[in-house]
Amino acid sequence: MALTKVTKSGLANDSVDADKLEDGTIVASDINDGTITNAKLAGSIENAKLANSSITINGSAISLGGSVDVKAISWQSVKSSDFTAVAGEGYFVDTTSSTITATLPASPSIGDIVAIKDYAGTFGTNELTIDRNGSNIQGNTNNSLISTNRASVVLVYVDATKGWLYTNESNVGTLIAQQFIIATGGTITTSGDYKIHSFTSSGCFSVSQSGLGSGPNAVDYLVVAGGGGAGGDLGAAGGAGGFRVGAVCSPSAPPLSAPGGLTVSATTYPITVGSGGAGNTGTSRGASGSNSTFSTITSAGGGGGAGDVSDSKTGASGGSGGGNQSNTSRTSGNTPPVSPPQGNAGGLGSPGSSSGGGGGATAQGSDSPSTYQGGAGGNGAPVTGIFGASPQPFYGPTNGVYAGGGGGGSYPSGFGTSPASGGTGGGGPGSNTPGGAGTAGTGNTGGGGGGGSSGNGDGANGGSGVVLIRYKYQ
16 A cells, blocks of 8 residues: 555654655755754755755855855055055055156066056056066066056956956046167167167167057168269269158158158168169269168169260169269169159260269259269258258268269360359268369268369279168157
Protein backbone atom coordinates (compact mmCIF):
# COMPACT_ATOMS: atom_id res chain seq x y z
CA MET A 1 0.00 0.00 0.00
CA ALA A 2 1.39 3.47 -1.00
CA LEU A 3 2.54 5.80 1.76
CA THR A 4 0.39 8.94 1.52
CA LYS A 5 1.04 10.76 4.77
CA VAL A 6 3.41 10.57 7.72
CA THR A 7 2.25 12.18 10.93
CA LYS A 8 4.52 14.46 12.89
CA SER A 9 4.49 12.02 15.80
CA GLY A 10 5.79 9.32 13.49
CA LEU A 11 9.12 11.09 12.88
CA ALA A 12 11.89 11.44 15.36
CA ASN A 13 13.60 14.82 15.66
CA ASP A 14 16.28 15.38 12.95
CA SER A 15 15.40 12.10 11.22
CA VAL A 16 14.58 13.84 7.91
CA ASP A 17 17.51 15.69 6.27
CA ALA A 18 18.16 16.98 2.74
CA ASP A 19 19.27 13.54 1.55
CA LYS A 20 15.80 12.10 2.39
CA LEU A 21 13.95 14.62 0.20
CA GLU A 22 13.86 14.61 -3.56
CA ASP A 23 14.45 18.03 -5.15
CA GLY A 24 11.17 19.85 -5.69
CA THR A 25 9.03 17.68 -3.36
CA ILE A 26 8.49 20.52 -0.91
CA VAL A 27 7.37 23.81 -2.42
CA ALA A 28 6.69 27.19 -0.88
CA SER A 29 2.92 26.56 -0.67
CA ASP A 30 3.57 23.55 1.63
CA ILE A 31 5.21 25.75 4.27
CA ASN A 32 3.27 28.24 6.36
CA ASP A 33 4.86 31.67 6.80
CA GLY A 34 7.05 31.87 9.89
CA THR A 35 7.02 28.11 10.59
CA ILE A 36 10.76 27.60 9.89
CA THR A 37 13.07 29.49 12.25
CA ASN A 38 16.59 30.77 11.43
CA ALA A 39 18.00 28.15 13.78
CA LYS A 40 16.49 25.40 11.61
CA LEU A 41 18.06 26.92 8.43
CA ALA A 42 21.63 27.26 9.64
CA GLY A 43 23.90 25.32 7.27
CA SER A 44 21.03 23.40 5.73
CA ILE A 45 20.52 25.21 2.39
CA GLU A 46 23.35 25.38 -0.17
CA ASN A 47 23.91 28.68 -2.05
CA ALA A 48 23.33 26.83 -5.32
CA LYS A 49 19.78 25.88 -4.14
CA LEU A 50 18.82 29.56 -3.95
CA ALA A 51 17.16 31.34 -6.91
CA ASN A 52 19.52 34.32 -6.51
CA SER A 53 22.96 32.87 -5.82
CA SER A 54 25.10 35.98 -6.54
CA ILE A 55 25.18 39.74 -6.11
CA THR A 56 26.43 42.37 -8.59
CA ILE A 57 29.09 44.92 -7.62
CA ASN A 58 30.27 47.53 -10.15
CA GLY A 59 28.80 45.47 -12.98
CA SER A 60 30.47 42.17 -11.96
CA ALA A 61 28.60 39.18 -10.50
CA ILE A 62 30.00 37.95 -7.18
CA SER A 63 28.90 34.48 -5.99
CA LEU A 64 27.40 34.21 -2.51
CA GLY A 65 30.17 33.17 -0.20
CA GLY A 66 32.78 34.76 -2.49
CA SER A 67 34.84 37.90 -1.78
CA VAL A 68 35.79 41.10 -3.56
CA ASP A 69 37.97 44.11 -2.72
CA VAL A 70 36.00 47.35 -2.99
CA LYS A 71 38.39 50.25 -3.58
CA ALA A 72 36.92 53.25 -1.82
CA ILE A 73 38.27 56.76 -2.47
CA SER A 74 39.14 58.75 0.62
CA TRP A 75 38.90 62.43 -0.28
CA GLN A 76 41.57 64.70 1.19
CA SER A 77 41.71 68.38 2.09
CA VAL A 78 42.41 70.91 -0.69
CA LYS A 79 45.91 70.86 -2.21
CA SER A 80 47.38 74.23 -3.28
CA SER A 81 50.99 73.19 -3.95
CA ASP A 82 52.89 70.25 -5.43
CA PHE A 83 52.12 66.91 -3.76
CA THR A 84 52.59 63.14 -4.12
CA ALA A 85 49.36 61.18 -4.38
CA VAL A 86 48.59 58.07 -2.31
CA ALA A 87 46.64 55.11 -3.71
CA GLY A 88 43.00 55.17 -2.65
CA GLU A 89 42.88 58.93 -2.15
CA GLY A 90 41.11 61.74 -3.99
CA TYR A 91 42.35 65.32 -4.17
CA PHE A 92 40.70 68.70 -4.64
CA VAL A 93 43.45 70.75 -6.32
CA ASP A 94 43.50 74.55 -6.21
CA THR A 95 45.70 76.17 -8.91
CA THR A 96 44.47 79.70 -8.29
CA SER A 97 47.96 80.98 -7.45
CA SER A 98 50.25 78.79 -9.55
CA THR A 99 50.62 75.63 -11.59
CA ILE A 100 50.78 72.40 -9.56
CA THR A 101 52.35 69.00 -10.15
CA ALA A 102 50.67 65.90 -8.70
CA THR A 103 53.09 62.96 -8.60
CA LEU A 104 51.52 59.51 -8.87
CA PRO A 105 52.46 56.76 -6.38
CA ALA A 106 55.71 54.90 -6.96
CA SER A 107 55.55 51.09 -7.48
CA PRO A 108 51.74 50.96 -7.80
CA SER A 109 49.70 47.74 -7.67
CA ILE A 110 46.86 46.68 -9.94
CA GLY A 111 43.63 48.33 -8.88
CA ASP A 112 45.27 51.33 -7.17
CA ILE A 113 43.08 54.41 -7.64
CA VAL A 114 43.83 58.15 -7.57
CA ALA A 115 41.13 60.80 -8.16
CA ILE A 116 41.60 64.50 -8.93
CA LYS A 117 39.14 67.40 -9.14
CA ASP A 118 39.68 71.05 -10.12
CA TYR A 119 38.75 72.82 -6.89
CA ALA A 120 38.55 76.44 -8.09
CA GLY A 121 37.92 76.00 -11.82
CA THR A 122 41.40 77.36 -12.65
CA PHE A 123 43.17 74.50 -14.48
CA GLY A 124 42.67 76.47 -17.71
CA THR A 125 44.75 79.34 -16.27
CA ASN A 126 47.29 77.42 -14.21
CA GLU A 127 47.69 73.87 -15.47
CA LEU A 128 47.91 70.68 -13.44
CA THR A 129 50.70 68.31 -14.43
CA ILE A 130 50.32 64.64 -13.46
CA ASP A 131 53.83 63.24 -13.06
CA ARG A 132 53.88 59.56 -14.03
CA ASN A 133 56.67 58.82 -11.52
CA GLY A 134 58.17 56.04 -13.64
CA SER A 135 54.93 54.31 -14.70
CA ASN A 136 53.19 54.74 -18.04
CA ILE A 137 50.03 56.79 -18.35
CA GLN A 138 47.58 55.52 -20.97
CA GLY A 139 50.47 53.44 -22.34
CA ASN A 140 52.65 56.53 -22.97
CA THR A 141 55.98 57.44 -21.40
CA ASN A 142 55.08 61.06 -20.83
CA ASN A 143 53.36 63.04 -18.10
CA SER A 144 49.77 64.21 -18.41
CA LEU A 145 48.63 67.80 -18.53
CA ILE A 146 45.16 69.00 -17.52
CA SER A 147 44.47 72.49 -18.81
CA THR A 148 40.68 72.84 -18.87
CA ASN A 149 38.60 74.41 -16.12
CA ARG A 150 36.48 72.23 -13.79
CA ALA A 151 38.21 69.06 -14.99
CA SER A 152 38.03 65.85 -12.97
CA VAL A 153 39.73 62.49 -13.56
CA VAL A 154 40.02 59.07 -11.93
CA LEU A 155 43.15 57.02 -12.64
CA VAL A 156 43.38 53.26 -12.06
CA TYR A 157 46.65 51.33 -12.29
CA VAL A 158 46.36 48.31 -14.62
CA ASP A 159 49.79 46.89 -15.49
CA ALA A 160 53.32 47.83 -16.61
CA THR A 161 52.26 48.13 -20.25
CA LYS A 162 49.41 50.61 -19.97
CA GLY A 163 50.25 51.83 -16.50
CA TRP A 164 47.62 54.26 -15.21
CA LEU A 165 44.39 54.43 -17.22
CA TYR A 166 41.74 57.12 -16.99
CA THR A 167 38.43 55.45 -16.14
CA ASN A 168 36.43 58.65 -15.60
CA GLU A 169 37.11 61.92 -17.40
CA SER A 170 35.17 65.18 -17.30
CA ASN A 171 36.08 68.50 -18.97
CA VAL A 172 39.51 67.26 -20.03
CA GLY A 173 41.51 67.77 -23.23
CA THR A 174 44.16 65.46 -24.71
CA LEU A 175 45.62 64.69 -21.25
CA ILE A 176 49.07 64.65 -22.84
CA ALA A 177 51.68 66.90 -21.28
CA GLN A 178 53.69 69.17 -23.53
CA GLN A 179 56.84 67.42 -24.71
CA PHE A 180 59.38 69.13 -26.92
CA ILE A 181 61.83 67.84 -29.51
CA ILE A 182 65.28 66.91 -28.25
CA ALA A 183 68.00 66.47 -30.87
CA THR A 184 71.74 66.62 -31.53
CA GLY A 185 73.90 67.24 -34.57
CA GLY A 186 75.66 70.11 -36.33
CA THR A 187 76.36 73.39 -34.57
CA ILE A 188 73.54 74.15 -32.12
CA THR A 189 72.54 77.72 -31.28
CA THR A 190 69.71 78.88 -29.04
CA SER A 191 67.51 81.79 -30.09
CA GLY A 192 64.67 82.54 -27.68
CA ASP A 193 62.50 79.42 -27.35
CA TYR A 194 64.12 77.82 -30.41
CA LYS A 195 67.18 75.74 -31.16
CA ILE A 196 68.89 75.98 -34.54
CA HIS A 197 71.12 73.21 -35.88
CA SER A 198 73.54 74.42 -38.56
CA PHE A 199 75.19 71.93 -40.92
CA THR A 200 77.98 73.44 -42.99
CA SER A 201 79.20 69.96 -43.87
CA SER A 202 77.53 66.56 -44.01
CA GLY A 203 76.53 64.93 -40.73
CA CYS A 204 73.50 63.57 -38.84
CA PHE A 205 70.50 65.19 -37.18
CA SER A 206 69.61 62.75 -34.40
CA VAL A 207 66.22 63.11 -32.70
CA SER A 208 66.06 61.37 -29.32
CA GLN A 209 62.61 62.69 -28.37
CA SER A 210 59.81 63.90 -30.61
CA GLY A 211 57.16 66.42 -29.64
CA LEU A 212 53.89 65.42 -27.96
CA GLY A 213 50.74 67.19 -26.88
CA SER A 214 51.08 70.92 -27.44
CA GLY A 215 54.82 70.49 -27.98
CA PRO A 216 55.33 70.89 -31.76
CA ASN A 217 56.52 67.84 -33.66
CA ALA A 218 57.66 69.66 -36.79
CA VAL A 219 60.80 71.60 -37.63
CA ASP A 220 61.60 74.56 -39.85
CA TYR A 221 64.27 73.79 -42.42
CA LEU A 222 66.52 75.39 -45.00
CA VAL A 223 68.22 73.10 -47.50
CA VAL A 224 70.53 74.82 -50.03
CA ALA A 225 72.58 72.86 -52.57
CA GLY A 226 76.03 73.70 -53.87
CA GLY A 227 76.24 76.47 -56.47
CA GLY A 228 77.38 75.85 -60.02
CA GLY A 229 80.89 76.64 -61.24
CA ALA A 230 81.40 79.29 -63.95
CA GLY A 231 82.79 78.87 -67.42
CA GLY A 232 86.20 80.20 -68.43
CA ASP A 233 87.38 82.79 -70.98
CA LEU A 234 84.43 85.20 -71.07
CA GLY A 235 82.54 82.44 -69.32
CA ALA A 236 78.97 82.58 -68.14
CA ALA A 237 78.14 82.43 -64.46
CA GLY A 238 77.16 79.43 -62.38
CA GLY A 239 73.59 79.06 -61.19
CA ALA A 240 72.75 79.09 -57.49
CA GLY A 241 72.19 75.84 -55.66
CA GLY A 242 68.59 74.75 -55.22
CA PHE A 243 66.87 76.64 -52.40
CA ARG A 244 64.17 74.89 -50.36
CA VAL A 245 62.72 76.16 -47.11
CA GLY A 246 59.79 75.11 -44.93
CA ALA A 247 58.24 76.89 -41.97
CA VAL A 248 55.91 75.67 -39.22
CA CYS A 249 54.70 79.18 -38.42
CA SER A 250 53.34 80.57 -41.69
CA PRO A 251 52.90 84.19 -40.48
CA SER A 252 56.69 84.53 -40.22
CA ALA A 253 57.56 82.28 -43.14
CA PRO A 254 60.12 83.59 -45.64
CA PRO A 255 59.55 83.78 -49.41
CA LEU A 256 59.29 80.45 -51.25
CA SER A 257 58.42 78.67 -48.01
CA ALA A 258 56.57 75.36 -48.00
CA PRO A 259 53.98 75.51 -45.20
CA GLY A 260 54.02 73.19 -42.23
CA GLY A 261 57.74 72.53 -41.99
CA LEU A 262 58.76 68.89 -41.73
CA THR A 263 57.50 66.38 -39.15
CA VAL A 264 60.25 64.43 -37.40
CA SER A 265 60.27 61.32 -35.22
CA ALA A 266 62.79 59.85 -32.79
CA THR A 267 65.34 58.64 -35.32
CA THR A 268 68.56 59.73 -37.04
CA TYR A 269 68.41 61.76 -40.25
CA PRO A 270 71.56 61.79 -42.42
CA ILE A 271 72.37 65.30 -43.63
CA THR A 272 74.17 65.91 -46.94
CA VAL A 273 75.64 69.33 -47.65
CA GLY A 274 76.45 69.67 -51.33
CA SER A 275 79.77 71.03 -52.54
CA GLY A 276 80.08 73.81 -55.07
CA GLY A 277 80.84 72.94 -58.68
CA ALA A 278 84.34 73.57 -59.98
CA GLY A 279 84.91 76.53 -62.27
CA ASN A 280 86.46 75.84 -65.67
CA THR A 281 90.04 76.94 -66.20
CA GLY A 282 89.81 76.68 -69.96
CA THR A 283 87.03 77.56 -72.33
CA SER A 284 84.49 74.92 -71.38
CA ARG A 285 81.45 74.88 -69.14
CA GLY A 286 81.80 74.88 -65.38
CA ALA A 287 80.72 71.89 -63.29
CA SER A 288 77.31 71.80 -61.62
CA GLY A 289 77.04 71.88 -57.84
CA SER A 290 76.11 68.87 -55.73
CA ASN A 291 72.76 68.15 -54.05
CA SER A 292 71.96 68.81 -50.39
CA THR A 293 69.46 66.63 -48.51
CA PHE A 294 67.53 66.43 -45.25
CA SER A 295 64.93 63.66 -44.81
CA THR A 296 62.50 63.91 -47.75
CA ILE A 297 63.90 67.26 -48.92
CA THR A 298 66.49 67.29 -51.71
CA SER A 299 67.78 70.51 -53.25
CA ALA A 300 69.48 70.17 -56.65
CA GLY A 301 72.94 71.54 -57.33
CA GLY A 302 73.19 74.75 -59.34
CA GLY A 303 73.92 74.45 -63.07
CA GLY A 304 77.40 75.13 -64.38
CA GLY A 305 77.93 78.28 -66.49
CA ALA A 306 78.66 78.15 -70.21
CA GLY A 307 82.17 78.41 -71.66
CA ASP A 308 83.50 80.05 -74.82
CA VAL A 309 83.56 76.97 -77.05
CA SER A 310 80.96 75.80 -79.49
CA ASP A 311 79.83 72.76 -77.51
CA SER A 312 79.52 74.57 -74.20
CA LYS A 313 77.77 77.85 -74.96
CA THR A 314 74.69 76.70 -73.03
CA GLY A 315 74.81 76.45 -69.26
CA ALA A 316 73.64 73.37 -67.36
CA SER A 317 70.23 73.04 -65.75
CA GLY A 318 69.88 72.54 -62.00
CA GLY A 319 68.47 74.13 -58.88
CA SER A 320 69.06 77.36 -60.79
CA GLY A 321 70.34 77.39 -64.35
CA GLY A 322 73.83 78.42 -65.36
CA GLY A 323 74.24 81.43 -67.63
CA ASN A 324 74.50 81.05 -71.42
CA GLN A 325 76.87 82.30 -74.08
CA SER A 326 74.05 81.93 -76.58
CA ASN A 327 70.96 84.00 -77.10
CA THR A 328 68.67 81.19 -78.20
CA SER A 329 67.08 79.74 -75.07
CA ARG A 330 67.59 80.02 -71.36
CA THR A 331 68.97 77.21 -69.29
CA SER A 332 66.23 75.95 -66.99
CA GLY A 333 66.17 76.30 -63.25
CA ASN A 334 63.96 74.36 -60.82
CA THR A 335 65.25 71.11 -62.29
CA PRO A 336 63.90 68.68 -61.22
CA PRO A 337 60.69 70.66 -60.63
CA VAL A 338 59.38 71.12 -57.09
CA SER A 339 56.80 73.42 -55.53
CA PRO A 340 57.57 76.07 -54.40
CA PRO A 341 60.28 76.32 -57.11
CA GLN A 342 63.86 75.90 -55.93
CA GLY A 343 65.48 78.20 -58.48
CA ASN A 344 65.35 80.14 -61.74
CA ALA A 345 66.74 80.08 -65.25
CA GLY A 346 70.11 81.49 -66.30
CA GLY A 347 70.60 84.65 -68.38
CA LEU A 348 71.33 84.90 -72.12
CA GLY A 349 74.54 86.04 -73.77
CA SER A 350 75.87 86.67 -77.27
CA PRO A 351 78.08 83.99 -78.81
CA GLY A 352 81.73 84.89 -78.48
CA SER A 353 81.15 88.37 -77.06
CA SER A 354 79.21 88.30 -73.79
CA SER A 355 77.79 85.96 -71.18
CA GLY A 356 74.69 85.69 -69.05
CA GLY A 357 74.34 85.66 -65.30
CA GLY A 358 73.44 82.58 -63.28
CA GLY A 359 69.93 82.10 -61.96
CA GLY A 360 69.14 82.75 -58.30
CA ALA A 361 66.50 81.59 -55.83
CA THR A 362 64.15 84.53 -56.46
CA ALA A 363 65.16 85.78 -59.92
CA GLN A 364 66.58 84.50 -63.19
CA GLY A 365 70.07 85.51 -64.25
CA SER A 366 70.26 88.77 -66.14
CA ASP A 367 70.92 88.78 -69.85
CA SER A 368 74.08 90.39 -71.07
CA PRO A 369 73.21 94.12 -71.36
CA SER A 370 75.75 94.88 -74.12
CA THR A 371 78.21 93.23 -76.44
CA TYR A 372 81.06 93.22 -73.95
CA GLN A 373 79.24 93.20 -70.60
CA GLY A 374 78.35 90.10 -68.63
CA GLY A 375 74.90 89.74 -67.06
CA ALA A 376 74.34 90.03 -63.31
CA GLY A 377 73.38 87.05 -61.21
CA GLY A 378 69.82 86.48 -60.04
CA ASN A 379 69.15 87.38 -56.42
CA GLY A 380 68.85 84.84 -53.66
CA ALA A 381 66.16 84.51 -51.00
CA PRO A 382 66.12 85.68 -47.35
CA VAL A 383 65.19 83.37 -44.47
CA THR A 384 65.12 86.02 -41.77
CA GLY A 385 61.50 85.19 -40.94
CA ILE A 386 62.51 81.94 -39.26
CA PHE A 387 66.30 81.97 -38.96
CA GLY A 388 66.79 85.60 -37.96
CA ALA A 389 68.52 88.60 -39.48
CA SER A 390 71.75 88.89 -37.54
CA PRO A 391 74.91 87.72 -39.33
CA GLN A 392 75.62 85.03 -36.75
CA PRO A 393 77.43 81.88 -37.90
CA PHE A 394 74.30 79.81 -38.40
CA TYR A 395 72.69 82.49 -40.55
CA GLY A 396 75.59 82.42 -43.00
CA PRO A 397 77.86 85.29 -43.98
CA THR A 398 75.23 87.10 -46.08
CA ASN A 399 72.88 88.26 -43.33
CA GLY A 400 70.27 85.61 -43.86
CA VAL A 401 70.14 85.56 -47.71
CA TYR A 402 71.04 82.45 -49.69
CA ALA A 403 71.35 81.03 -53.21
CA GLY A 404 72.38 84.00 -55.37
CA GLY A 405 73.52 83.42 -58.96
CA GLY A 406 77.01 84.33 -60.16
CA GLY A 407 77.84 87.25 -62.48
CA GLY A 408 78.95 86.62 -66.06
CA GLY A 409 82.44 87.32 -67.35
CA SER A 410 83.06 90.55 -69.28
CA TYR A 411 85.60 92.03 -71.66
CA PRO A 412 88.30 94.14 -70.00
CA SER A 413 87.33 97.48 -68.57
CA GLY A 414 88.94 99.25 -71.53
CA PHE A 415 85.83 98.29 -73.46
CA GLY A 416 83.77 100.30 -71.03
CA THR A 417 82.65 97.35 -68.94
CA SER A 418 82.33 96.85 -65.20
CA PRO A 419 82.32 93.59 -63.27
CA ALA A 420 78.95 91.83 -63.50
CA SER A 421 77.62 91.61 -59.97
CA GLY A 422 76.68 88.39 -58.30
CA GLY A 423 73.16 87.99 -56.94
CA THR A 424 72.49 88.69 -53.26
CA GLY A 425 72.93 85.53 -51.28
CA GLY A 426 76.51 84.60 -52.09
CA GLY A 427 76.73 84.88 -55.88
CA GLY A 428 80.28 85.61 -57.04
CA PRO A 429 80.88 88.62 -59.36
CA GLY A 430 82.31 88.08 -62.83
CA SER A 431 85.67 89.51 -63.87
CA ASN A 432 86.36 92.43 -66.21
CA THR A 433 90.17 92.48 -66.03
CA PRO A 434 92.28 91.02 -68.87
CA GLY A 435 92.54 87.29 -68.24
CA GLY A 436 91.00 87.79 -64.81
CA ALA A 437 89.32 85.01 -62.87
CA GLY A 438 85.79 85.32 -61.57
CA THR A 439 84.98 85.40 -57.86
CA ALA A 440 83.85 82.18 -56.17
CA GLY A 441 80.41 81.84 -54.73
CA THR A 442 80.39 82.33 -50.95
CA GLY A 443 80.77 79.12 -49.00
CA ASN A 444 77.67 77.70 -47.28
CA THR A 445 75.30 79.92 -49.23
CA GLY A 446 74.93 77.93 -52.46
CA GLY A 447 76.05 81.00 -54.45
CA GLY A 448 77.03 80.52 -58.09
CA GLY A 449 80.59 81.17 -59.27
CA GLY A 450 81.49 84.29 -61.28
CA GLY A 451 82.64 84.01 -64.90
CA GLY A 452 86.19 84.68 -66.02
CA SER A 453 86.93 87.57 -68.36
CA SER A 454 88.14 87.34 -71.93
CA GLY A 455 91.80 86.47 -72.38
CA ASN A 456 91.50 83.02 -70.79
CA GLY A 457 90.21 84.17 -67.43
CA ASP A 458 89.26 81.24 -65.19
CA GLY A 459 85.69 80.57 -64.15
CA ALA A 460 85.19 80.52 -60.38
CA ASN A 461 83.89 77.73 -58.17
CA GLY A 462 80.38 77.68 -56.81
CA GLY A 463 79.81 78.06 -53.09
CA SER A 464 78.99 75.04 -50.95
CA GLY A 465 75.48 74.51 -49.63
CA VAL A 466 74.05 74.51 -46.12
CA VAL A 467 71.31 72.84 -44.08
CA LEU A 468 69.63 74.66 -41.18
CA ILE A 469 67.02 73.08 -38.88
CA ARG A 470 65.02 74.99 -36.29
CA TYR A 471 62.47 73.85 -33.68
CA LYS A 472 60.80 74.97 -30.46
CA TYR A 473 62.46 73.38 -27.47
CA GLN A 474 60.62 74.99 -24.53
